[in-house]
Amino acid sequence: MTGPRPRPADRPSRGRQRASHSIEAVLTAAVALLDEAGEQALTLRALAGRLGTGVGSIYWYVSGKDELLDRAIDHVLGGVLSAVQVQVRSDDPIDDLRTMAVTLFDAIVDRPWLGTQFMRNIADRGNSLRLYEALGEQTLRLDLTPKQRFHAVSAVVGVVVGSAADLGQEPPEEVLDGAVGRDEFLGRYAEMWRELDAGEYPFMHEIVDEFDGHDDKEQFLAALELTLAGLRLQAGA
Template sequence: MAASRARRPERREEPLSRERIVEAAIGLLDESGEGGLTFRALARRLATGPGAIYWHVTGKDELLGAATDAVVTGAMTAATATATAGATPREAVRSLAVGVFDAIDAHPWIGTQLARAPAQSPLLRIFEHLGRQVQALGVPQAAHFTAASALLNYILGVGGQNAANALERRPDTTRAEFLDTVSTSWANLDADEYAFTRSVADQLRDHDDREEFLAGVDLIVAGITALR
């Protein structure tokens, strides 16, 4: 009877690798944030044991770094392609800036990781790319560090704040509803103490996050080029 049974084909599973682990970690981080990334949850997702994962990564800190590096590398690859395709330094800066902005928007946990490890490779790659464009803009050597740092801090700061706003918004509330609520609260502030904030309340309601972000990048680049 055993010989007459149809033989089941052997199931061939993709071997566990560092790349698969990092990809699964990114998925968990996107779904549940840093708190949801545990080796037990990762082992369940990969249908393996925690010990097999430890063979490829030593701990959570290394895994967070690798996940951040993987996402930033994707954004950098697109930005570098733009820079090597004959784009002006200003266009190259905008390409990188919006790439990082979109990456943080899609993966809010990245902003925290970049701020937490300023000396590690993902952040350094962004800084290096910005610095090269600052050089290409003809900025004096003495102002290179200040100019590149201003761009980097703006990109990370606004990208991180945008992600924080998205997380703060209730799941059942749209972005438009959230902005309308905040705008209304601004418009009702004390007229003497918050005269300026009240005056731009309607602009807050109608603004586009991405366009405002790039407008800020343009302002910084315009100031940088004035250094020439």
């Protein structure tokens, strides 16, 4: 037994001395990889290559890929939190709730990989917890029971996550290459649906024109509006 070597990734990085790579450099590079080519592009070897180091070095800053992803998410969520906190508060808590949810959604549109992995952190310490708190504080201004407030926030988060899950799934590489535009990509589905039997699929025929060339954000806003309307009703405002 050699005695437990001080497990890396534990110590709070006391003094940084002359480290050519800080943890922030690692996270920034990781986020860059995710932004450029999606979740599957975040490879320890690719990350090491970009940093100009070896794979093993990354394990000094991070206990493994899971923590790497967690911290990368927390990293970008820091920016989202700042954006949310900067926003002015109106006198309508529900309006503020909407504003904050939209900010969160926009961040996920910019970084689709956030959508799938967004739920990893919630409940843990960190920026996701602070975001949750920021949303929740708006419900404190509503006439609700604690349980209703809890449910309200999880409902709003659920709408964001549910809408973001749509965006999270990577297009089949054709559109990422730019060979096929996203509109054309969606158009193929629309065309497929138009060919469905009209008697068996009345609803699909009803909405296929809406789907064709639809706007993800408008779709999200509509869903958000429904739960906010329900919430306003519940709060008796």
